Amino acid sequence: MKYIDAFRDGTLARKIAAKIAIEINPNRDYYLMEFCGGHTHAISRYGIADLLPDNIHMIHGPGCPVCVLPMGRLENMIQLARMPGVILCSYGDLLRIPTANGHSLLKMKAQGADIRMIYSSAEALKIARQNPQNQVVFLAIGFETTTAPSADVIKQAQTLGLTNFTVFCNHVLTPSAISHILQSPEIRELGLVRLDGFIGPAHVSTIIGSAPYEYFAQEFQKPVVIAGFEPLDVMQAILMLIRQLNDNRAEVENEFTRAVLPFGNLKAQMLVAEVFELRRSFEWRGLGVVPYSALRIKSNFSDFDAEHRFELPSLSIADNKACECGAILRGVKHPRDCKIFGTACTPENPVGSCMVSSEGACAAYYRYGRFREANNHCNKSHMANH
């Protein structure tokens, strides 16, 4: 089986689209949130919106690791980059996010900071072993998917007795973010934002399994369908959500059965539990302070904790006032509602984090939606001319 092509088959996609078109209730709207940036990316890259009826509205969620990183933590990274003799190891996407005063890791690199882009935590460990005279700091960010590899290098560093390797831990937890969104006053009390169901995370769920979502389905009566990141996965998940909503069901269903088990990857979970513990609270960009939503390194591994070794201050820095990333990440606002969208804030010069990563709602919308609107506008004026 060819795993790339098989899940991108246009003929199958049209079949699912036809089913969706038949099964939807034309008298109602469906508001579905894809939590993960990976899904946002798939939706824009494959043009999924073109295959959906107009009354299905996709809301881009906060599941984009670089989008939710708060400014204070980013500032800490810049502080680390300024320290002499420090080598920072970072995943690619993170390098471009601008701080409140316009710095970014990429700019720090241009100014001479030693910042290396890596593909895996193991590379950071290798760099530490190769450069015993330098302090090597791995900037660990991401949801559950990237957490186990961070735990693994911390354990390895301990076994190797490395004294020049630390991890700056910014790992966050998906279920806490979803409950926070569902408990937000806009959704729960004020009813300002309609949210009918969730496309559940793909890679995150391979680690945590499908069981943790049962709570949302029951408590908030919202259906969840866990789906892979391929476009056919997304289409199938949308069909499954429509069916649940039409039947008034609110269950957790798993479309991504080829990778997700009900209880996930127990080995990875044990590894994470051994090295990390819950933070009482953690700031998310856009969501604010969310209780028990992030991890920190346990005290018996504190030798490998950058926060501990470099005594990094806890900073809380407000977003640029004009930036609506916060409301966009909660699904309260649409990218086009932001005054600086596409003007002061573009993928070339991002102000807000949602414009930085291709997983971010604004970047996806900038690339895709802007052109759709221009096209609609063209079609309308074209029709008016006739």
Added chain:
Amino acid sequence: MQQPGKRKTVYTRPLDFKKGRVEMAHGSGGRAMTQLIEQLFMRSFDNAFLSQMNDQAIFPGYSGRMVMSTDSHVVTPLFFPGGDIGYLSVHGTVNDVVMSGAEPCYLSAGFILEEGLPLSDLKRIVESMAAAAMEIAVPIITGDTKVVERGSGDGVFITTTGIGKVPEGIHISAERAKPGDKILVSGTIGDHGIAIMLAREDLSFYGTLESDTASLHGLVATMVRTAPDIHVLRDPTRGGLAAALNEIAQQSGVGMMLYEKSIPIKEQVSAACEFLGFDPLYVANEGKLIAICSSEDADNLLAVMNAHPLGRDAAIIGEVIEDTHSFVQMETRFGGKRVVDWLSGDQLPRIC
């Protein structure tokens, strides 16, 4: 000290191409520099213009229109599957020259060498350049060498300039794309960028994927003979197919519609792109071209391209449409549409 009068012939030890390294003296204008020029550059590039040993090359001119293009080459690693910086420095400039439909005539080469570069590496690179120039019968007629201190360069940087002559009646230019024109690409995209990336990251599990670096002069010559009214030619190097098409759309004030299913991509390239989080449309090519021509010319042009070794996998990948926004759009294999936008900054891999 030796008395000048007593000196008859000075024995100079030949350059040690096995163990020797580039030293500051190789760029300082003294005997060491002359030695490097004579024993390496002159021998390899061997032609009558260069052996005049002047600070400039004097060459016969042509009547009619001529083209000139210059390109600097920096690449890490210097050697990669399918080529090296030497081949690249000749192919890159020759391709820029021939994208006007021109016949390439002369090349120049400027080298910035980093102190400490093994002479064996330099020799290999210079021999690659000589081979690439020989293959297309375009002499490297003048050059320059500078040496920078260790740490100030990346081994070697090479700037080449090419001059060519444009045949009568050929008017190929990026502002000539018109609605209704067909867009063709000469082969699989992304091979060079991914080959370099895999070599750089030491990811060898995709088997052998080679850079597509090649001179396109022969292919262009046959294309121009078949369809003299080709509107646009462009080699999609940095920024890949997406950047080149956006530039053309902007310059011509038109839109484009691509068909994802028609764009030739090697399976290893799409697999590596998946793994690295890249979009192959934005990955560099060094031996491919984009052609835009009228729909009447398209089939004939495709046939001659397919008959040429460097155009075997050529395909019609889309068409030019009217669009005041100059959007490049693509009908995805999946059945939707999306914008193929300009690249913002470098392609950076996503996290999850």
